[in-house]
Ligand SMILES: Nc1ncnc2c1ncn2[C@@H]1O[C@H](COP(=O)(O)OP(=O)(O)OP(=O)(O)O)[C@@H](O)[C@H]1O
C-alpha cells in the first residue's frame with residue numbers, strides 16, 4: 001500500500017533545549033490505523049504537532065500525500081484533520097457553527113449535509129444549537145473530533161482521544177474510528193491505554209524519550225510477544241534436564257525446581273500433553289502448573305525499561 | 309488564495325461583534341458625547357474657533373480618530389489573543405491558510421468594526437455641531453487606511469501579549485497619549501515652535517491632520533505627507549506580521 005505519510009530523520013529540539021524527537025523515521029500506509037504508545041513526555045504530541053504545522057521541526061522532512069509539510073503546506077494540511085490532546089474550544093459559539101467554521105478554514109465550501117452526517121455519527125446532532133460551553137467534557141471532545149472531520153480529511157490525528165472519556169463513550173468512539181477506517185481514512189492515534197491500541201490498531205509504534213523504538217504489525221507483535229509460558233513446579237530440584245525433555249527447549253530455573261516451557265497460543269497444538277507425558281515418563285513428579293501470557297503492556301514496559 | 313478561510317475567520321469575528329452590538333457601540337458613543345460636553349461646551353466657550361472653524365466641529369475628526377485607533381487596536385489584539393489564550397489557535401495554525409489570509413480575516417474584521425463605530429460617532433456628532441465634509445471620498449479612505457493600519461498593530465500586540473495586562477497596556481499607555489499629543493483637540497500650529505517640531509515626530513499627527521483636511525480642507529502637514537505616512541505604517545505592519553509567521557515567533561513551538 002502506498003505511504004500517505006513519510007517521516008524522514010525528524011528531530012525536534014525545543015527552544016528551552018529539550019530534545020523531544022531524535023531522528024524519527026516512519027512510513028504510514030494509506031488507510032491504516034497506527035497507534036503510538038509511549039510514556040508521558042515521550043514526544044508523541046510533538047510528532048503530531050510537527051506534521052500538522054503547529055511546531056517547526058529542527059531537522060528532517062515530512063511528506064503528507066506526497067506534499068512536503070513546509071514547502072507545500074497548503075496541499076499537505078488540506079489532507080489533515082487534528083484532534084488535539086487538550087480540549088480547546090470556543091466557549092460562546094454554537095456547536096454547528098464551530099463545524100462550519102472549521103470547514104471554511106480548510107477551504108471547503110459550506111455543506112450542511114456533511115456537517116449533519118458528522119454530528120450524527122458522533123451523537124451530537126441533538127446538541128447542534130447548544131453553546132460549546134454548555135457541553136460536558138466528553139461532548140466537547142466529540143465536538144473536537146467533529147471539527148476535525150468537518151473538512152473530510154484523508155488523515156486523522158487523534159491525540160489521546162479517549163482520555164477522560166467513560167467506557168461506553170470510549171466504545172462509541174472506537175466505533176466511529178472503525179467506520180472512518182472503513183471509509184478509507186488513515187488514522188494515527190496516541191494513547192496510554194494498551195487495550196485501546198490492541199483493540200483498534202493495525203500497527204503499533206512505541207516512542208520513548210523522542211525515539212521510535214519499534215513499529216510493528218499488531219498481529220505480528222502479538223504473535224511475537226503473545227506467547228504463553230507454562231511453568232512446571234517440581235517436587236524436588238533437578239541438577240540437569242533429562243535428555244528426553246530436550247526437544248521441548250525448556251528453561252530450568254536456577255534452583256532447579258521449575259521448568260519453563262514457552263508455546264505459541266496460536267499454534268495448532270500447544271505440545272503441553274506431550275510435555276507432561278514426557279515429564280512423567282522421565283520419572284519427575286509435578287507439584288503445580290502455572291500459565292502466563294505476556295500482554296502488549298508487558299512488551300511496552302519491557303521496551304521502555306530496557307532504555308532506562 | 310484560500311478565500312473561504314478568510315471568510316470563515318471574518319464572519320466569526322463579525323458575529324462576535326454583532327452578538328454584543330449594544331455594548332460595542334454604547335461605550336464609544338457615550339464617551340464621545342462626554343467629550344463633546346466637556347471639550348465642546350466647557351473649552352469651546354473659551355476657544356471660539358480654531359483657524360476659522362468652530363471649536364466643537366474642529367474636534368470631530370480628532371474624536372473619531374481617537375475612537376478608530378482605540379477600537380482598531382483593542383479589537384484586533386483581542387481577536388487574536390483570545391484563541392491563543394483558550395488554545396483554539398491550533399486550528400488556525402494547522403489550516404491550509406497563509407499568514408495573509410489569517411491576517412486578512414482578523415484585521416479585516418477589526419477594521420470593519422472600527423469603521424462602523426466611527427460612522428456611528430460621526431452621525432452622533434451631527435446632533436451636537438454642524439459638520440461639513442469637504443472631501444467625503446478621502447474622509448472614508450483615511451478612515452479605512454487608519455483602521456486597517458492600527459488593526460495590524462493590534463494584531464501584532466495580540467500575538468506579542470503573554471497576558472491580559474500586556475494586552476491592555478499599549479492602547480492605554482501609547483495610543484491614547486499619541487492621539488492627545490497628535491492634535492486631536494487642537495491644531496499643531498497652536499503649539500510653541502519647539503513643541504510643534506516635537507509633535508511632528510508623532511505618527512498619529514499625520515493621520516489626524518490628513519483626516520481633518522478631508523473635513524475642513526486645512527491641515528497641519530501637507531495631505532500627501534499624511535497619505536505617505538499611513539501607507540508606510542501599513543507596510544511596516546504587514547512586514548512585521550509576515551516576519552512573525554515566517555519565524556513562528558510566539559505562535560509555533
Ligand atoms: N512547547 C514546548 N516547549 C518546550 N518543551 C516542550 C514543549 N512541548 C513539549 N515539550 C517537551 O518535549 C517533550 C515531549 O513532549 P510531548 O508533549 O511531545 O510528549 P507526549 O509524548 O505527547 O506526552 P504525554 O503522553 O504526556 O502527552 C517533553 O519533555 C516536553 O516537556
Ligand SMILES: [Mg+2]
Nearest residue numbers: 044045046085
Ligand atoms: Mg501528548
